Structure formats: structure tokens, C-alpha cells
Amino acid sequence: MGKVLVLYHSDSGNTANMAQFVAEGVRSVDNTELRFKTIDEADADDLRWCDGLALGSPTNPGTVSWRMKQWWDELPPDLWSTIDGKIGCAFSSSGGWGGGAELACMALMIVMMNYGFLVFGVTDYVANQFTLHYGAVMAGEPRKDEEKEACRRLGRRLAQWVAVFINGRKDMLPVHEKLPE
Amino acid sequence: MGKVLVLYHSDSGNTANMAQFVAEGVRSVDNTELRFKTIDEADADDLRWCDGLALGSPTNPGTVSWRMKQWWDELPPDLWSTIDGKIGCAFSSSGGWGGGAELACMALMIVMMNYGFLVFGVTDYVANQFTLHYGAVMAGEPRKDEEKEACRRLGRRLAQWVAVFINGRKDMLPVHEKLPE
């Protein structure tokens, strides 16, 4: 079984809403176990447990929220350098398009890289002119089909990479998923 | 007179289209002289001439296009460190939302910072959930009003900062521009 953690912080509910769709995507991959937690519910053991992590934060001034950052900064110091080799990806909701959600995703991936994660984006377009190359990004909450699908696709790809790389299920190698017809 | 250079590279025409609206914004500020050039038309003298620079590139794999990068890398070596203190901002068109245009704008601003520029984004929202906090970003070409206005606002803000900081016109200090009614 692949083990996937969806871990997020949300103030307004927008990132929480994204997280629900990310979790849907994770669940769409069989033989995958999901933990779905806010930063108030998760601790170092959840990080140790997971093979893959989808990490979500609001875009607060162009980067990760202080609450999400606090969660990482206050992990037990002896955790660091003992959990290398997990797979990570990011999602973020900002106040508007052009508001820094891509930069916030990069900040989240930088934190994960610091902990030895291998991080990725998704090449797929989920609709015309809508993709998630550096994580799933949103203005506000997901409303349109493609916005929801971007979140789902992120979670699905994470679970697929975990299946392929951690569980050795080469048959799960994602072929480039097609645009909806 | 403030001197503003709009300098861009465009393959598909999308970034060129953005540049036209950026130039409109520059022209909306009185006592501002505009040079509007592609990288094939511009040289080091244009850089030396300008007080402010709006720099535009397609988002090619998540960062600046090689042609735009070549333009900077092939500037005369003795230019570097002699033009510090100009004002810069960025714009970029990517294949889709979530496709890296914010990251490309950061790359453009990093190049300008290396040349001693002071770089900025724009706090204004130009419509509900549409802003340009780290430069004007677009999926494809600007079509909607707010997409065109984001480009205009970038050029306008650049010309305003040049007026305020370079030409000492404190009356040009932009008050936060309101959303269109």
C-alpha cells in the first residue's frame, strides 16, 4: 500500500477546499492509504509514516503562511535528515491570479527539499490554458471544473509516483493524461 | 522627462501583445518618453538610456526564453555595474494558468537585480481575483479587460515610479488605484 499524506493549513477555507479535491485524486489510485490532516491534527509521526506528501498553504504575502511554516520549524530537530527520499508536491490558494501562488508552491517545495524530499509538478493540462506545472494554484477556491481537476490531478499523480517509485508498481507509470474531450 | 523602455521577446506574438498594453500604460503618464523594442531592435545603449524598464519574455519551461537570456548574456561586459539604480518590472505569457509565468517574472527580475535595478510588483487588483503582484502574467494573450488592464497597470506604475523617484515628481506618487466600478 502506498501511504499518502495530504497536509494543509487554511484560514479562509479556500486551501481546505483545494485539499478535499487533492484527496479525491489520491483516492482514485488503488492500493493507496490516505491521511488527510490540517497542521493542527498532524505531527512528526505523520511525516515519518508517509511515502508521499501533498502540502497546501494559503499564499500569504507571496509565500507560505506563518502557521504552516511554524509547523515545520517546530518539528523535533532530530527528525531532520532521517526521512530523506519521500515524494512531495504543493498546492496553494491566493487572493487572485498573479498573486503569488506559484511562488508559494515553490516555497513549500523548498521546505520539502530541505527535508530530503523529491518534489515534482505535473506536465498535464487539465483544460485549455490550465495546468499545474509547479503545483496546483488557485485564486480563491476551486469552482470551475478545471480548477477542481487540477487539484485532483495533483493528488492522483502523487499517488501514482508513490506506487511506481516506492511500491515498485511499474504498471502505474502515468501515461500523459489527456485533456477532457 | 521620464525615460521608459519596454523590451520584450515574443515567439508566438502573445508576449508582444502584452507589450502593447504595457506601452499603453506607460503612455498614460505625462512627461514620459517611451522606447518600445524587441530584443532584435535594442542594444546596450537602450539600457543605458532608460530610467525604467518593463521586461517581457514568454514563459519557456518555467523561466525566461533563451533568446531573451542571450540578449542579456551578450551585453558588453563593461556595461555591468555601471548602470545601477534603474527601476525594473516584468511580464510574461505562459501556455496556461499554473504554467510558470510568475516564476518567469521572478527570473527576469533576478536578471535585472543583478544589473543593480530596483524591481517591483504592483499591489493593485485590476479586477476581482486578478492582480500583478510580481509582474503581469498571462495564459496566452490578453483577451479579457482585466488581462489587458494588468499589462497597462504595470506600464503605468513603472512610469509613475520613474516620475517619482528619478524625476522627483512627488505628486505622481500613485495612490492605490481602485478597482473598476
Next chain:
Amino acid sequence: MGKVLVLYHSDSGNTANMAQFVAEGVRSVDNTELRFKTIDEADADDLRWCDGLALGSPTNPGTVSWRMKQWWDELPPDLWSTIDGKIGCAFSSSGGWGGGAELACMALMIVMMNYGFLVFGVTDYVANQFTLHYGAVMAGEPRKDEEKEACRRLGRRLAQWVAVFINGRKDMLPVHEKLPE
């Protein structure tokens, strides 16, 4: 008088040590008023007051510390978009060279850009193979002459840009400062 705020958070004392040298650089520019504060001592009025800001944080997992981030995230919401047009720069101490201090400086500058700041790095080399193109970066605390000088140069350049751009003292335009003989 130019008004410069050196604002920092420090856990280990390393970033605090950098801040002292940044402040020295600020003081080296005449007609400049300095406020030197930790995040526990500063509030929104200090931000409003300043023309220029040198912002320092430890590099905690590759980006800004949660405590510094909290300071920004908990500013009064009505401050945002009312203080555009200040000048900012960054400094950060990480655990080691290659440990993310440049990325942390970028995160600090992204936060400032979100608040409408114009941000800059310094083209000068302060010694052979030692510069501060995207802010002053350090492994641990500044010990070598060039490490101290990088911090000083950052503060000095900030005060110079404030003199030139905010106070209209064109004579303060920094000529590219030479390497120490």
C-alpha cells in the same frame, strides 16, 4: 533625512550579528536616521515611518523563519496597499554555504514586493569571489572581513538609494564601490 529601518529576527544570534553590521553601513551615510529593531520591538508604525527597510531572517528550511513571517502576516490588514513605494533589501544567515540563504533572501524580498516595495541587491564584490547580488548571505555569523563588509555594504547601499530616490540627493548616487586594495 532618510529614514531606514533594520528589522530582523534571530534565534541563534547569527542574524542579529549580521544586523549590527548592516546598521553600521546605514550609519555611514550622512543625513540618515536609523531605527534598529527586532520583530518583538517593531510594529506597523515602524514600517510606515521608514523610507528604506533592511529585512533579516535566519534561513529556516530554505526560507523565512516562521516568527518573521508571523510578524508580516499579523500586520493590520488595512496597512496593505497604503505604504507602496518604499525601498527594501534582505539578509539571511543559514547553517552552511549552499544552505538556502539566497532563497530565504528571495522570500523576504517577495514579501516586501507584495507590500509595494522596490527591492534590490548589490552589484559590488566586497572581496574576491564574495558578493551580495540578492542580499547579504552568510553561513553562521559574519567572521571574515568580507562577510562583515557584505552586511555593511547592504546597509550602506540601502541608505544611499534612500538618499537618492526618496530625498532627491542625486550626489549620493553610488559609484560602483571598489574592491578593498
Next chain:
Amino acid sequence: MGKVLVLYHSDSGNTANMAQFVAEGVRSVDNTELRFKTIDEADADDLRWCDGLALGSPTNPGTVSWRMKQWWDELPPDLWSTIDGKIGCAFSSSGGWGGGAELACMALMIVMMNYGFLVFGVTDYVANQFTLHYGAVMAGEPRKDEEKEACRRLGRRLAQWVAVFINGRKDMLPVHEKLPE
């Protein structure tokens, strides 16, 4: 056999020198096949061939060199989205510490992420205050032991991740490598 490509561009020879040590690190992992190529020697088939890629570029104004960027921008368009799931890491030589090598590594990783790579840095310290959390970074060429070791460690870790994730050799999971005694 794990397949690792070390691909680089170098003007001054500094990045080429780094690449040699990266290749040494790759060779230190058994059952690993190495291709060692400049951008003038490599083509899309080398990318298709590899399981893991160490990508190196000079830090030219704070980001990837135009020549390296050109190599990626001119790949056959139909390659994109067909090679997802490879493992990537970056190295870069800049003119000085604080000169943007970390930012250049991020740009290289952004390009690889766009092509569906999973990218990583290395948690290990290779000496007191010397690490490679976001790729191997250097001022000039590697001279000191720890500078050479940072490059080696990058190549070694890449080959280890390829062994673990692509070739299913779980015994190759790197335990956190200790500082040299």
C-alpha cells in the same frame, strides 16, 4: 543498471570542473551507467535514455546560461510530456558566494520539473558550514575538499536515488552520510 546523465554547459571551465566531480560521485555507486556530456554533445536521445540527470550551468546573471536554456528550448516539441518520472538535480558555479548560484540551481530544477522530473537537493553537510541543500553551488571552481565533495555527493545521491526508485534496489537507500571525521 541505473542510467545517469551528467549534462552541463561551461564557458570558463568552472562548471565543467564541477561536472567532473559530480561524475566521480555517480561512478561511486555500483551498477550505474554514466553518460557525461556537454550540451554540444547531447541530444534528446540522451534525455530519453537516462533515469537520472545532473544538470549544470554557470550562474549567468543569477540564472541559467542562455546556451543551456537554448538546449532545452530547442528540444523536439514532441518530447515534452513523454519522459515524465525521471530524477533530477542541479549544480552551478557563480562568480562569487552570494552571486546567485542557488537561484540558478532553482531555475535548472524548474526546467526539469516542467519536463516531469522529480528534483531533489541533499540534506548532508559535507563539512562544517558546507552543504548542497538545493544543488551543489560554487564560487569559481571547486578547490577545497568540501567543494569537491559537495559535487561528488550530488552525483552519488543521484545515482543512489536512481538505484532505489528506478531499479528497486531498496538496499541502496542512503543513510544520512556523516561528516568526514
